[in-house]
Amino acid sequence: MNKIIEYLPVNSTGVNNIKKIELFSKNGDSRGFYDLANQVNDLTGKEWVFSTKSVIPKGYPPSFQLNLRNKHGGQKPPELCEKLIKTFTKEKDLILDPFCGVGGTLIACNLSNRNGIGIEINQEWIDIYHNVCKIESIPPQRVIKGDSREILRNFSEDPNFMVDFILTDVPFWKMDTIEKSKGTYKKVGEESKGIYSDKSKLTRFNPNSQDSQQKKLEWELLIKETFSECFTLLKPGRYCAVFIGNMYNEGRYHLLNADIARILSQIGYVLKSEIIWYDVNKKLHLYGINYSWIPSIVHQFIMVFRKERSEKLTQEEKDKIRAKNLQMTEKG
Numbered sequence: 001m002n003k004i005i006e007y008l009p010v011n012s013t014g015v016n017n018i019k020k021i022e023l024f025s026k027n028g029d030s031r032g033f034y035d036l037a038n039q040v041n042d043l044t045g046k047e048w049v050f051s052t053k054s055v056i057p058k059g060y061p062p063s064f065q066l067n068l069r070n071k072h073g074g075q076k077p078p079e080l081c082e083k084l085i086k087t088f089t090k091e092k093d094l095i096l097d098p099f100c101g102v103g104g105t106l107i108a109c110n111l112s113n114r115n116g117i118g119i120e121i122n123q124e125w126i127d128i129y130h131n132v133c134k135i136e137s138i139p140p141q142r143v144i145k146g147d148s149r150e151i152l153r154n155f156s157e158d159p160n161f162m163v164d165f166i167l168t169d170v171p172f173w174k175m176d177t178i179e180k181s182k183g184t185y186k187k188v189g190e191e192s193k194g195i196y197s198d199k200s201k202l203t204r205f206n207p208n209s210q211d212s213q214q215k216k217l218e219w220e221l222l223i224k225e226t227f228s229e230c231f232t233l234l235k236p237g238r239y240c241a242v243f244i245g246n247m248y249n250e251g252r253y254h255l256l257n258a259d260i261a262r263i264l265s266q267i268g269y270v271l272k273s274e275i276i277w278y279d280v281n282k283k284l285h286l287y288g289i290n291y292s293w294i295p296s297i298v299h300q301f302i303m304v305f306r307k308e309r310s311e312k313l314t315q316e317e318k319d320k321i322r323a324k325n326l327q328m329t330e331k332g
Contacts (some may be wrong), residue, residue: 021329036325037318039237042090051087054273059281065132069102072125074169076243080277081108084167084302088239091328093164096149096233097216098226105167106141116141119190120146152229162235169243170223170260223263230311231267236309245300257301258300275303
């Protein structure tokens, strides 16, 4: 049972005078103290502190039919997406993923008791998501097939349609054309293996394009147009988190995270942080061995942005947040 630990002076309405409540997990362990003024999430102070780490050094074990989801080379662990969703939203909030792929964000919405909506242009990835939901007995979230820019533009015509959080893994520029170093490698006592001549599994950001060498300007335009539409739909004061990995190609290292920061900042998002996800399970690869040092990239960035409010919350709005938070603790 949750425990009230601190009161505020009674306000003019005579309600919402509780300040903090100690929350407990289902097995009876204290989660810490929850402040009813919390505008961002359902985390206690203790949980909030851990959520602010700028590095996540963790590999996630296979789950939710990884063998199926892994056909999409850019899939993200639902458990990692769940962590981010719990950091930036409250229960029942609406999460948007404009490039939902095989549904890592959408599965995370089920795990965290949030509502999700995804957009995906590739029917194969949508089919995989629905297949995973069927196998795992998960109620599927809403997925719309099509170009994110067009669909988001249609959403914006409804003034009542707004989202609480945007979480997505953006398509990679040219990633499907990058080859690993030629040749083979071997361990002592083993035969030589030739896996390093494989191409990346990641698909083009435009599956209908016949040009495998997509121009970076086209990629930047896709990002700009998509996140401009997203900005219109994101509630003021709420957050947007974008997975992006830098890449080495044609003899140079490309800071795609800097490109994302630049493009979204020009739209109006305010960059708040970059979180580094270091996947400790990621295998190392040999690139340019014996002739050029090339990094084996085992991390990705999660770029965190916020759509700032034009005006501060009124006292009435703060009281509504406090009342809603109290209802959440009573259900817990």
